Amino acid sequence: MPRLPPVDRLDLDDLVHRYAVLVDQRAFTAVGELFTPDAELVLPDPPTSLRPTVEVRGRDAVIGALGRLTGFAATFHAVVGRVADADPGDPDRATGRVACEAHHVSVDEDGRARDLTWYLHYDDAYARIDDRWLIARRALSVDVIATGPVRKVRADG
Known part of the structure; x- marks a missing residue:
C-alpha cells in the first residue's frame, strides 16, 4: 500500500488518539464530530x-x-498501535487499523469495582473533508475479553 505523507500520518494519529480521549471524557457529541456525516460504526455484540x-x-x-458507555463508572482507552495506508486512487481517502486496550469499570451495589477489559482493534476507513481527516467507517473487533478486580475508582471520573 502507498505510504501517506508525514503530515497526513500525524493528522490521522491525532484523530485516533482524540477519539480515545473524548470517549473516556464522555464527550460523545465531540466524538461524533470526528466522523463523517454519513459514517458507519460497526460494533460487536x-x-x-x-x-x-x-x-x-x-x-x-x-x-x-x-x-451506552455511560453505564460504566469509568472507561480508559489506550491506543497501543496504529497503521494507516493511503488509497492509491484517491489522496483524500485512507485506511487503517488501530489496536486498543479498552477498560470498562463498573461498580456493583456493594461498592465492589470490576474491570471489563477488551483487547480490540478497529478497522477504519478515513476521508479528508475540507482539509480535515475524519472517520468514514469504523469496525470494532474484540480479540480478548478479560475481567479483574479494581482497588479504587475516582469518584469524579
Whole structure:
C-alpha cells in the first residue's frame, strides 16, 4: 500500500488518539464530530459475537451507540498501535487499523469495582473533508475479553 505523507500520518494519529480521549471524557457529541456525516460504526455484540455485527449510520447514531458507555463508572482507552495506508486512487481517502486496550469499570451495589477489559482493534476507513481527516467507517473487533478486580475508582471520573 502507498505510504501517506508525514503530515497526513500525524493528522490521522491525532484523530485516533482524540477519539480515545473524548470517549473516556464522555464527550460523545465531540466524538461524533470526528466522523463523517454519513459514517458507519460497526460494533460487536459480546459475548454472542466478538466480530463487528451491529451497524449504525450517521453521526447521531454513532453518538447514541457510544452513549451506552455511560453505564460504566469509568472507561480508559489506550491506543497501543496504529497503521494507516493511503488509497492509491484517491489522496483524500485512507485506511487503517488501530489496536486498543479498552477498560470498562463498573461498580456493583456493594461498592465492589470490576474491570471489563477488551483487547480490540478497529478497522477504519478515513476521508479528508475540507482539509480535515475524519472517520468514514469504523469496525470494532474484540480479540480478548478479560475481567479483574479494581482497588479504587475516582469518584469524579
